[in-house]
Amino acid sequence: MTELPISPYPALLVGLPILMATLSLFFRTRGEALVGLIGALLTTGLAIMAFVEVVQRGAVIHILGGWEPPLGILLRMDPLAAVFIGMTALVGVFISLYAWRYFRALETTTGGLPLFWPLWLFLWAGLNGLFLSNDLFNLFVTIEVIGICAVALAVLSGKSTALSAGLRYLLAAITGSMAYLFGVALIYGSTGTLDLGLLGQVLEPGTTTTFALLVITLGLMIKMAGFPFHFWLPPAHSSALAPVSALLSALVVKGAFYILLRLWMEVFGVSLTYAAGQFIGIAGAIAVIWGSWQAFMQTSLKLIVAHSSVAQLGYLLMVFPLLILAPGVTADSADWLSSAWTAGIYQVISHAFAKASFFLSAGIIIMALGHDRIESLRDLVGHMRITAMAIGIAGVSLIGLPPSGGFMAKWMLLKGIFLSGQWWWAPVVLAGSLLTAGYVFMLLRLAFAPAREKEPFRPVPKSLEVFALLLALGSFLIVFPADSLIQFLESSEVFGTGVESILKGGVHGNN
Amino acid sequence: MSILIDILLAILGVYLAMQSLLASRLSQSVFLFFAFGLALALAWVRLGAVDVAITEAAIAAGFLGVLFLDALRDFSPRDTEEQQNLTTVQNSLSRKESKSLLLPRLALVLGLGLFLLIALEAVWKIPEGGGLTAAAETLLPESGVEHPVTAVLLNFRAYDTWLEIGVILLGLLAVFAVGGIQIYRKPIAAADDPLMRQVILFFTPVLFLFGAFLLYIGKSGPGGAFQAGVLWGAIGILLHFGGIPVYSWVPRWLGHLLLTLGLVFFLLLGFLFMAAGDNLFEYPPAYAGLLILIVETLAAISIAAALTAIFANLNQMKKEQPNDTAQK
Numbered sequence: 086m087t088e089l090p091i092s093p094y095p096a097l098l099v100g101l102p103i104l105m106a107t108l109s110l111f112f113r114t115r116g117e118a119l120v121g122l123i124g125a126l127l128t129t130g131l132a133i134m135a136f137v138e139v140v141q142r143g144a145v146i147h148i149l150g151g152w153e154p155p156l157g158i159l160l161r162m163d164p165l166a167a168v169f170i171g172m173t174a175l176v177g178v179f180i181s182l183y184a185w186r187y188f189r190a191l192e193t194t195t196g197g198l199p200l201f202w203p204l205w206l207f208l209w210a211g212l213n214g215l216f217l218s219n220d221l222f223n224l225f226v227t228i229e230v231i232g233i234c235a236v237a238l239a240v241l242s243g244k245s246t247a248l249s250a251g252l253r254y255l256l257a258a259i260t261g262s263m264a265y266l267f268g269v270a271l272i273y274g275s276t277g278t279l280d281l282g283l284l285g286q287v288l289e290p291g292t293t294t295t296f297a298l299l300v301i302t303l304g305l306m307i308k309m310a311g312f313p314f315h316f317w318l319p320p321a322h323s324s325a326l327a328p329v330s331a332l333l334s335a336l337v338v339k340g341a342f343y344i345l346l347r348l349w350m351e352v353f354g355v356s357l358t359y360a361a362g363q364f365i366g367i368a369g370a371i372a373v374i375w376g377s378w379q380a381f382m383q384t385s386l387k388l389i390v391a392h393s394s395v396a397q398l399g400y401l402l403m404v405f406p407l408l409i410l411a412p413g414v415t416a417d418s419a420d421w422l423s424s425a426w427t428a429g430i431y432q433v434i435s436h437a438f439a440k441a442s443f444f445l446s447a448g449i450i451i452m453a454l455g456h457d458r459i460e461s462l463r464d465l466v467g468h469m470r471i472t473a474m475a476i477g478i479a480g481v482s483l484i485g486l487p488p489s490g491g492f493m494a495k496w497m498l499l500k501g502i503f504l505s506g507q508w509w510w511a512p513v514v515l516a517g518s519l520l521t522a523g524y525v526f527m528l529l530r531l532a533f534a535p536a537r538e539k540e541p542f543r544p545v546p547k548s549l550e551v552f553a554l555l556l557a558l559g560s561f562l563i564v565f566p567a568d569s570l571i572q573f574l575e576s577s578e579v580f581g582t583g584v585e586s587i588l589k590g591g592v593h594g595n596n
Numbered sequence: 597m598s599i600l601i602d603i604l605l606a607i608l609g610v611y612l613a614m615q616s617l618l619a620s621r622l623s624q625s626v627f628l629f630f631a632f633g634l635a636l637a638l639a640w641v642r643l644g645a646v647d648v649a650i651t652e653a654a655i656a657a658g659f660l661g662v663l664f665l666d667a668l669r670d671f672s673p674r675d676t677e678e679q680q681n682l683t684t685v686q687n688s689l690s691r692k693e694s695k696s697l698l699l700p701r702l703a704l705v706l707g708l709g710l711f712l713l714i715a716l717e718a719v720w721k722i723p724e725g726g727g728l729t730a731a732a733e734t735l736l737p738e739s740g741v742e743h744p745v746t747a748v749l750l751n752f753r754a755y756d757t758w759l760e761i762g763v764i765l766l767g768l769l770a771v772f773a774v775g776g777i778q779i780y781r782k783p784i785a786a787a788d789d790p791l792m793r794q795v796i797l798f799f800t801p802v803l804f805l806f807g808a809f810l811l812y813i814g815k816s817g818p819g820g821a822f823q824a825g826v827l828w829g830a831i832g833i834l835l836h837f838g839g840i841p842v843y844s845w846v847p848r849w850l851g852h853l854l855l856t857l858g859l860v861f862f863l864l865l866g867f868l869f870m871a872a873g874d875n876l877f878e879y880p881p882a883y884a885g886l887l888i889l890i891v892e893t894l895a896a897i898s899i900a901a902a903l904t905a906i907f908a909n910l911n912q913m914k915k916e917q918p919n920d921t922a923q924k
Contacts (some may be wrong), residue, residue: 096876100863103762109857111849149755151878156752157730200773207766214759226759233763237770248774267715274722296718 092145094135095160098170098213104130106206106414114199118185122200125181128209132174139167143576154220154280161219161282164577168430168570169216169343175559176335176437183445183552184328190546198242205332208234215340221269221279224344225262228308232258233339238329239321250320252537253345257307258316272299281351287337290355296355302365305348308341310431311365312372315395319379323387323392327448330387334394335441339433346429347579349405354584359391362409369402370513377520381527386447386457389524390440393483397436397519400498403510404429407501408583409571416582421504423581428497431563438560439479445553446475452549453542462528464536471550473532474497478557480525483519490563513548602642609635624691627662628821632655646818647745652809654826657774661905662833666911688799749820750888754877758862761895766861768902768909775913792838803831815885821892825899831905836911843908855905858898862891 105124109117139145144163153159162170183443186199211230218224236258273279277295288294310318322333335456350355376396407425414420449472450465451457468475478489485495495514502510563570574580612635614802616628620868633656640649732752739747749757775905818897835842843851865887866876 091875093870093876096866096870100867100876104860104863107765110852110856148875149877150751150753151875152735154754156728157734157752158755167828200769204766204769204773205770207762222753223756223759226756226763228758229763230766231767232769235764237773242771251774271718271722274719275729277727291721292714293718293721296714 087289089144089146089161090142090226091207092138092142092162094131094137094138094145095147095162095217097131098128098135098162098217099160099210101131101212102206102213105205106210109202109206109256117199117202119187121206122181122185122480124202124206125178125209126212127444128206129174129178132170132213134172135162136171138575139164155278155283158223159219159280159282160214161218162217164431164574165580166216168380168574169339169433170213171335172434172437173209173212173216176556177332178443179552179556180331180335180441180445181205181560183448184330185351186546186548186552187326187328187448187452189383190549199240199461201328202225204234204238208238208332208337212340214338216343217523219281221272221281221284222308222591225266225269226342228262228265228344231337231340232262232308233283239325239333241329242324244324246320247324250317250324253317254321257314259452260492261304261307261314262404264307266304268297268299268301268304271300281347284352285354285481288352294356298356298361300428301348302345305341305345306365306368309338309345309398309401310395312368312375312395312399314378314505315398318395319388319391320365320504322444323385323391327445327451329443330391330447331444334391334444337492338394341436342398342433350408350579350582350584357409357584359411362406365405366406366510369399369405370510372396372399372402373513373517374399374520377524379401381520381524383524384459385527386450386459386462387444389459389528390443390447393443393521393524394436394440395430396521397483399439400432400494400514400517401429403498403513404432406503406507406510407505408584411476411585415454415559419505419583421501422583423575424501424504425583426574426580427567428494428501430570430574431490431567434493434563435482435494438556438563439491441471441488442475442479442553442556442560443483445549445556446472446479449549449553453545455543459528459531462531463534465532467536468542469545469550471547473556475528475550475554475557477525477529478533478554479560480521480528482557483523484525488561494563517568518551533561597643597908600732605635605639605642608622609639623668626661626668629664630657630661632854646822647820650818650823651826654823660825660832662761662909680770693715738881738884739816740875740879740886740888743814743818745818745887746814746820749893751877751879751884754862754866758859758866758877761859761898762900763863764899768855768906771909773905775909778812789838795833796838796840799834800831803834804826807831807896807900812889814892815889821895822899824892825896826903828900829903829907832900833907836904841908843905851901852906854901855898856896858891865891886911 086476102124105120105127109120109124112120137160144161146162147160149158149160151157184205188201208231211227211234215224215227215231218227232255236251239254240247269279271293272284272288275289275291276299278287278288279283304491305407307314318338322330325333373396376392376394376399380389380392380396385390404425407421410416410419447457449469450462453469454461481489482489485491487496495518499514501513502508503513609632612628612632616625616632619625619628634653636656637649637653640646640652727827729744732748735752736742736744736747739751741750796809804827808820810827811821811824812819814823832842846854852853862877866878870876871881
């Protein structure tokens, strides 16, 4: 592992945003936003350079303190991490630009919100750190950083609904962290190492490992709002300010999913069974149906979008049953693994773009109307053509119509489902898309309907609408480099492999 | 004999935790929580983790205790009346609901019990002698310090510690996010209490010296930046209590400098050695001891500033709220 080339990028990707965050604290409102925006642009540039580095040289590492694992901590940027970091940068930079204009427009009425920038840059550093981390305890520290930033950002609006939702979010996040930490303690106690690579080799099956897997999975499920732990997400995400809602839904919840994916695939193979995969898949399936149905029943735009997140995260959980092979099936003969992986990655990226765009559009509408009750969306097309278009395009990607990134994800998911013979997931995918089409078309129908009475649409900066539209377009544009992206990901060690659950356990048992 | 003490501590810990949860008054809960923190600290001592014990006592029983007491002051005038109302409501409710809730409660208790049993088995089955203690001891001479815990925190796993210092700063930013930035407002009127003045006069130098001692001793024994930071933070809180809000004296930029000093210096030092071709947080062994002491001192200052600011901010936030409600 240590033969991998050493690169400074992993360290810079965590250090730079935090440096800029602390620097921004020294300025007042306007200056703070400027330093924050510069920090966001620099971090984006750095992420792109790091991405190019991984494309050219393959996975790179950074040995923190010069101490190699198991004693020290290793940062590892492989293609999978690079893709997540790149996604965070692309979505993050558009949200940053939007936020810059949004808070300037808001400033005239409420005096601006100076804390957004340091918190968002800290959050960005936490996310980068999470994607790069190769150490169970360090992952805990990064989810702590992310959790505190996310809760603080969620309550920034200062409204009492946001405060009570934020408190719930905090309690859920802490419970999740503690469950995860308990699992980490058990693993460290029984193996004496925290490094993911070493753990994958030395972890033995047994009660301790299985229980650690259980509590870690529970903790991460709470963090990513997987069913039945989704209760905190809709109020917290819908009551936050628009750029914050976009960050929380598009990026923050993906962090917990990334850890879950990495740990299940790289570390806990010995304790995973076919049934465990089915179980988490069922949780995902219920989330898809339940979340979409709830979204369909809401009457305010942000609550629709927030419930839709619960459903879209459900699709991510439905990837797991396909990645865990039934007894007797080997990874070589399982030709659906690559489809399942592609489905998961594309679902993460396309949802990040589409959902960010959706929440930013909702923010524009609230800015124009003062509220987000959907009956007031009548004649949106007549007043705000660009925002209506952004909602339409992002909605199409959420439904999964071609040629969007969402289509790619759902198509690959169906392909994996049929190739693996686990046909029982297929109706869920179709029903989820149908329900999503239900609430998206309901919004679009209203947007095109003639206005009953004159709704007072206040003017909104055009650039805000453009940023939301660009993000929506992003959820389509990501389809075009699909071939090279999948090829790039296939050079990642884990990509395209599944867990040969029972077999591996059996081998250990016989020894 | 020692096993008896351990068993007693274990029972005491669980008992205090339960009593703290079940206490009918908030004030009782808070005082039982203090006691629980101290019992935990003793347990850490018995487990041989003196560093954790000091931190546990300082943070859980000390800092959190002060925050709880401060929060309690807001509740206390209404406490008695509302508590009584609440109890009567609860009684009438519990009579009605006791039957319908019996089954779900039983299921919950059984489920939690089962979970606890499996957890116990999982802990029981952990093999002996794991961990990285041996590895840390072997490389100790290269770390620049003589105490393995300090070596792990400030050298072997400095990255985690650096992020944790960031977490403390984030805690303050989160307090700002909830209540708006208050600490740089006009100072509150100084309370002219001769007893308080004597307490401050006596404790400030003692706390400062003890903090400095813990900071320095961290090189070779239990102690270090976090413990020292909490003690120094206690000075700020004490002064604030005595009507001397140190925060409104320093200009804004200086306050922020103190808050971010530990985090930023730690990082810039890392970047400096990175520019010379090393990894982040990699120190040349010859200077490691000195650099670690500087990093720890600055980190302790930042931690102290953050804890003081968290307390001062929460304290002032509450002072302003009663006026708001009065206006309504």
